[in-house]
Amino acid sequence: MDEALTPAQRIKRGRLMKAKSNIISKKRARAMKKRAPSAVIQKRAMKKARNILTKKILNNKDRKDLGYGELDQLDKKLDKKKAVIKKIAKKLLPHLKKAEKERIEKLRSSK
Numbered sequence: 001m002d003e004a005l006t007p008a009q010r011i012k013r014g015r016l017m018k019a020k021s022n023i024i025s026k027k028r029a030r031a032m033k034k035r036a037p038s039a040v041i042q043k044r045a046m047k048k049a050r051n052i053l054t055k056k057i058l059n060n061k062d063r064k065d066l067g068y069g070e071l072d073q074l075d076k077k078l079d080k081k082k083a084v085i086k087k088i089a090k091k092l093l094p095h096l097k098k099a100e101k102e103r104i105e106k107l108r109s110s111k
Contacts, residue, residue, distance in 0.1 A: 004075035007068035035104050041096050042089070048096070049088035053081060 005013065017024070036044075054063060057077060066074065078085070 004072050045089035045092045045096050049085045
């Protein structure tokens with residue numbers, strides 16, 4: 001995610017993703033049989049770091065329970081913390097690379 005979405009954009013994106021869900025699931029299944037490129041692992045690290053910060057900001061609340069306005073505010077807060085997200089992602093990268101390597105080894109050994 002690059003920037004916060006407006007409520008209308010969020011609804012539109014939801015409809016689009018629902019329509020493309022079958023295509024996405026087939027592509028995901030195909031991609032899971034291959035080793036993830038470093039760009040994808042970096043993207044996973046950024047997403048995981050963003051989720052860590054989200055949990056810290058929300059305390060006990062669940063992201064799913066938030067309304068559109070609250071989600072918008074959360075996204076804006078997270079956009080201000082891009083440097084922190086990058087720092088956390090950098091620390092998570094070795095763990096994700098190791099997990100990917102183990103996943104591939106397990107996939108190949110089960111055949």
